[in-house]
Amino acid sequence: MSAQDRARSFxxxxxxxxxxFAGALFFFVFxxxxxxxxxxxxxxxxxxDIGFIMGVSGVTMLLFTPLSGVLADEYGRxxxxxxxxxxxxxxCAGFIFLQNxxxxxxxxRMLQGAAFSLFFTATGALITEITPEGKRVQAMGLYGMxxxxxxxxxxxxGKIIIDLSGFTALFIVISIVCFLxxxxxxxxxxxxxxxxxxxxxxxxxxxxxxxxxxxxxxxTFFVSGWVFMSQFSFVSLSSRSIGIEDFYxxxxxxxxAVLFVRIFLGWAPDRYGIRRICPPxxxxxxxxxxxxxxxxxxxxxxxxxxLFGIAHGFTYPSLYLLAMEKSGNRSKAKVFALCNASFTxxxxxxxxxxxxxxxxxxxxxxxxxxxxxxxxxxxxxxIALRVTDKAAIx
Numbered sequence: 196m197s198a199q200d201r202a203r204s205f206x207x208x209x210x211x212x213x214x215x216f217a218g219a220l221f222f223f224v225f226x227x228x229x230x231x232x233x234x235x236x237x238x239x240x241x242x243x244d245i246g247f248i249m250g251v252s253g254v255t256m257l258l259f260t261p262l263s264g265v266l267a268d269e270y271g272r273x274x275x276x277x278x279x280x281x282x283x284x285x286x287c288a289g290f291i292f293l294q295n296x297x298x299x300x301x302x303x304r305m306l307q308g309a310a311f312s313l314f315f316t317a318t319g320a321l322i323t324e325i326t327p328e329g330k331r332v333q334a335m336g337l338y339g340m341x342x343x344x345x346x347x348x349x350x351x352x353g354k355i356i357i358d359l360s361g362f363t364a365l366f367i368v369i370s371i372v373c374f375l376x377x378x379x380x381x382x383x384x385x386x387x388x389x390x391x392x393x394x395x396x397x398x399x400x401x402x403x404x405x406x407x408x409x410x411x412x413x414x415t416f417f418v419s420g421w422v423f424m425s426q427f428s429f430v431s432l433s434s435r436s437i438g439i440e441d442f443y444x445x446x447x448x449x450x451x452a453v454l455f456v457r458i459f460l461g462w463a464p465d466r467y468g469i470r471r472i473c474p475p476x477x478x479x480x481x482x483x484x485x486x487x488x489x490x491x492x493x494x495x496x497x498x499x500x501x502l503f504g505i506a507h508g509f510t511y512p513s514l515y516l517l518a519m520e521k522s523g524n525r526s527k528a529k530v531f532a533l534c535n536a537s538f539t540x541x542x543x544x545x546x547x548x549x550x551x552x553x554x555x556x557x558x559x560x561x562x563x564x565x566x567x568x569x570x571x572x573x574x575x576x577x578i579a580l581r582v583t584d585k586a587a588i589x
Contacts (some may be wrong), residue, residue, distance in 0.1 A: 246550015
């Protein structure tokens with residue numbers, strides 16, 4: 196097959212299909228744990244317990260993300276894709292036997308965080324490598340579509356299983372799915388990597404060279420992660436606390452909105468520029484949290500999910516592009532890892548704090564606090580953007 200033919204049909208090759216389908220299975224399993232707050236509540240946990248349990252996975256995500264990026268560069272992507280799958284399988288299997296809120300649940304969540312970092316970093320790098328240069332945005336968009344579907348499908352299917360047979364049945368089902376994905380990961384085709392990453396420009400072995408756009412993106416990712424993970428961790432409980440059992444509609448409409456943006460409007464940041472796209476949709480994220488704070492019907496929960504999905508669909512990839520503006524080709528994996536670490540650390544701290552606020556006050560206060568965080572992030576971005584652009588001119 197010629198290079199031109201491969202560029203046209205890259206998404207039909209097994210090199211792309213196998214890791215993409217493996218990613219769909221991985222994130223279906225991983226996003227099934229968006230229902231874990233319900234299990235924690237059933238076991239007698241408080242909102243602050245839920246915040247710590249949901250956020251503790253961020254500790255190992257934060258630790259493993261930069262390390263997994265460096266190791267995957269040196270030893271190949273496939274070993275860490277396989278390892279990530281089996282780590283997630285062990286964590287899922289452990290939940291089958293978990294009947295209390297002791298140290299075991301924290302250990303399993305930390306294992307899930309490590310699994311995520313290993314798999315996500317290695318697979319993201321592999322997808323860009325196996326795709327022709329002119330098709331990489333399309334490839335990442337297609338890969339992202341299958342991973343994002345887990346946000347809607349996993350909570351919906353999980354709630355059906357829980358209603359029919361309970362949480363143990365859910366953990367058994369997702370353990371089986373995860374094991375099948377682990378087997379599939381052995382068929383992923385690895386690519387040759389450059390050995391010895393060493394230092395790169397003004398960067399180090401683990402960090403890319405500093406630039407103002409990178410600093411702006413990393414800071415915004417931190418706030419975005421804080422708001423994102425807090426909403427996703429508590430929307431099921433906050434909805435159920437006011438009698439809304441159809442909380443999964445938030446995830447369904449969020450996913451539908453993200454997919455719509457990625458499929459039909461993914462060209463917008465390239466045409467209009469990242470600096471024009473990010474501000475209005477960062478503000479939209481603030482509006483979505485405010486809608487969720489005062490939601491009292493399934494419809495308003497759905498609206499909040501849709502608004503947040505639109506905001507996330509535009510800002511998340513745009514911030515990655517902003518971060519990579521001044522990075523060389525050999526720094527892109529480090530930039531990706533740093534942005535992911537920032538998003539994860541924000542999410543970890545956000546769920547901790549949000550759980551404490553909800554426990555000491557109520558969910559309404561928690562969401563208003565999150566809305567204030569989102570609004571502060573918007574204004575900080577606007578101010579920092581001016582500083583960044585002035586630095587670029589000078």
